[in-house]
Amino acid sequence: QKEVEQDPGPLSVPEGAIVSLNCTYSNSAFQYFMWYRQYSRKGPELLMYTYSSGNKEDGRFTAQVDKSSKYISLFIRDSQPSDSATYLCAMKGRTQGGSEKLVFGKGTKLTVNP
Amino acid sequence: DTEVTQTPKHLVMGMTNKKSLKCEQHMGHRAMYWYKQKAKKPPELMFVYSYEKLSINESVPSRFSPECPNSSLLNLHLHALQPEDSALYLCASSLRSGGPTGELFFGEGSRLTVL
Numbered sequence: 001q002k003e004v005e006q007d008p009g010p011l012s013v014p015e016g017a018i019v020s021l022n023c024t025y026s027n028s029a030f031q032y033f034m035w036y037r038q039y040s041r042k043g044p045e046l047l048m049y050t051y052s053s054g055n056k057e058d059g060r061f062t063a064q065v066d067k068s069s070k071y072i073s074l075f076i077r078d079s080q081p082s083d084s085a086t087y088l089c090a091m092k093g094r095t096q097g098g099s100e101k102l103v104f105g106k107g108t109k110l111t112v113n114p
Numbered sequence: 115d116t117e118v119t120q121t122p123k124h125l126v127m128g129m130t131n132k133k134s135l136k137c138e139q140h141m142g143h144r145a146m147y148w149y150k151q152k153a154k155k156p157p158e159l160m161f162v163y164s165y166e167k168l169s170i171n172e173s174v175p176s177r178f179s180p181e182c183p184n185s186s187l188l189n190l191h192l193h194a195l196q197p198e199d200s201a202l203y204l205c206a207s208s209l210r211s212g213g214p215t216g217e218l219f220f221g222e223g224s225r226l227t228v229l
Binding site: 008 | 118120156157159162170202204211217218219220221225
């Protein structure tokens with residue numbers, strides 16, 4: 001079983017829609033959870049960083065972590081064409097190999113149509 | 115704008131060339147990273163430096179040689195690369211390498227093509 005699972009999509013929505021992006025994970029040692037946005041041919045940009053379970057809101061973005069279900073989500077409200085990008089979940093804690101490093105999901109490619 | 119600066123943005127090299135990628139950050143971060151990213155794949159960790167010491171080497175071939183001259187600079191020296199090494203090379207930094215301050219900030223990347 002992979003440590004982090006993320007549906008690669010692609011996901012296509014109309015402008016103004018609410019977008020829900022999700023990841024599941026298997027390693028209960030993960031404690032720190034991040035969402036990155038990556039535009040084509042650019043480096044990943046940190047969007048949200050959360051520690052342990054709960055919600056965090058930043059403008060149109062809300063990150064949720066449910067450690068009991070090993071499930072994290074990113075919600076985008078009032079989506080805009082400029083939100084079109086690949087969204088990568090990432091999490092950190094002791095990996096199955098014993099080291100502490102960031103583990104990425106495969107990324108979900110999102111397109112918001114005007 | 116990202117506060118992690120990578121140069122060059124694009125690099126084309128032959129298999130016998132020697133070149134270097136450079137990364138700089140001035141956020142006072144003490145952990146720096148090199149990642150490799152192929153098209154439509156997530157970044158793959160190559161090296162981690164913590165307080166200027168190499169702490170993680172993900173079994174990267176010796177044709178990639180990292181160097182951390184000081185806490186703000188990170189280099190990746192390239193020698194005798196193969197065409198399959200063509201990828202986007204990303205530098206990242208974090209306040210510390212572990213614990214709650216571990217969120218990574220990435221640069222724009224150096225796109226490498228090996229002919």
